[in-house]
Amino acid sequence: MADVVRLTKRYRGATVVDDVSFRVHTGTITGFLGPNGAGKTTTLRMMLGLATPSVGTVAIDGRPLGELSEPWRHVGAVLESNDFHPARTGRDHLRVLARLCDIDDARVDVLLDLVGLTAAGRRQVGGYSLGMRQRLGLAAAMLGEPRLLILDEPTNGLDPVGVRWMRELMRSFADAGGAVLMSSHLLAEAQHTVDQVLIIDQGRLIADAPLGELVPPGGDLEDAYLDLVTGTAGAVR
């Protein structure tokens, strides 16, 4: 569904993403984990065409994003929880994007209902809570009924009910034949959610394995993560 091959990004001589390769599989939720500044968001931005790789390629459904005639049908993404004009209503935000993709307003209303923002849809986004913005961003990502969702810290700002809602939504999306790539630094939450784990540290991918392979039965993703990233899991235990 998504193939990342030898992705590298250098800024002024510093390598922030270094030779990263992985695949996001249909029907799975892949957790993209790593410390702050490890290169997670830069990798996601390169996958989405917002940043140009210094080296490497990204293919979505076998083709570079720029070569897809209707990219919104292949991939939807939320990178920031504040990508809205505060004076625009939530519904209008979605309608603006829907126009861009030739999508009917009826789909906008379906999505507002799906993310629980039907009542708030006609209010300006400036008055939304962080959780509501996350939901609106997710609705925007799902506008084109894509097969791949890329979400940067999707549970940030959500209350426990919202976190569970997000988890169930991602699961049902993957179970319906989609794929989700989510970055997170909330390891306990990731352990409840993901099937596949990617761990990036200092720009290099240091783990790419199914959750069950990385974490033994009854084990803890946090320990496995700390073992890999700092080698200090024992000290933390």
Place this chain on the structure above:
Amino acid sequence: MSAIASERLKLTSTRSTTWLAVSLIGIVTLAAVVHILGFETAMVDDATEQRSILTDIGVSMGLVFAAISGSLAITSEFRHGTIRPTLLKNPDRISLLNVKLATQSLIGAALAAAAAAYAIGLSSAFLGARGLALELDGGQIARLVIGAGIGGAGFAVAGLALGALVRNQVPVVVGLLIWTLFIENLLRAGVPSIARFAPGSLGRAIAAPGPGQFDGLLVAAVGLTLVAAAGFAATRAIFIHRDIN
């Protein structure tokens, strides 16, 4: 067509453009009060003086606001982060800029032409209140309004180009104001042979040529179009390769 429909909805789903138009009307009104009602009779009673005043208070203000409108079309996308969901839906950055070019040319033309027409109407009323008359003939009035429209389109494109290059809204708007209201005036006073090629002089010359400016509407219009097109082409070449944070 879908990208244009999206751009149109962006403009109508917030009040930014309305506020810009209201601000323009307010400034033109204030300027007309100061110039037409405040100046001595000898300074407002002949066609040459009236044409110069109308170029200052209508055309020039319209051009400035057209440039601001063009710059806001792209800098507000960066300011509020909407550039990201927009490019995620349509990664073709050239198409994004071209659509903004088309819509902002029209808005810039409308803003500047409306400012010129409003300045003429208001000034005529103010002159009437003082027992004076608007001395411009139909051709001069038409050139003020149509010329402002042509100039407004060019200024909107120049504003869009600057906005796409700099991205940060406040420096862009402040820079446009400083350039149009101060630097060009200094150039006109200090080096008029160079100043005649500056965007503001070209824009004013399209509507009503002043001392030291190009006389012909066509020459000035072509000059402004070349300046705006060169700026837009350079910015577009940079914009399509730059990373979006």
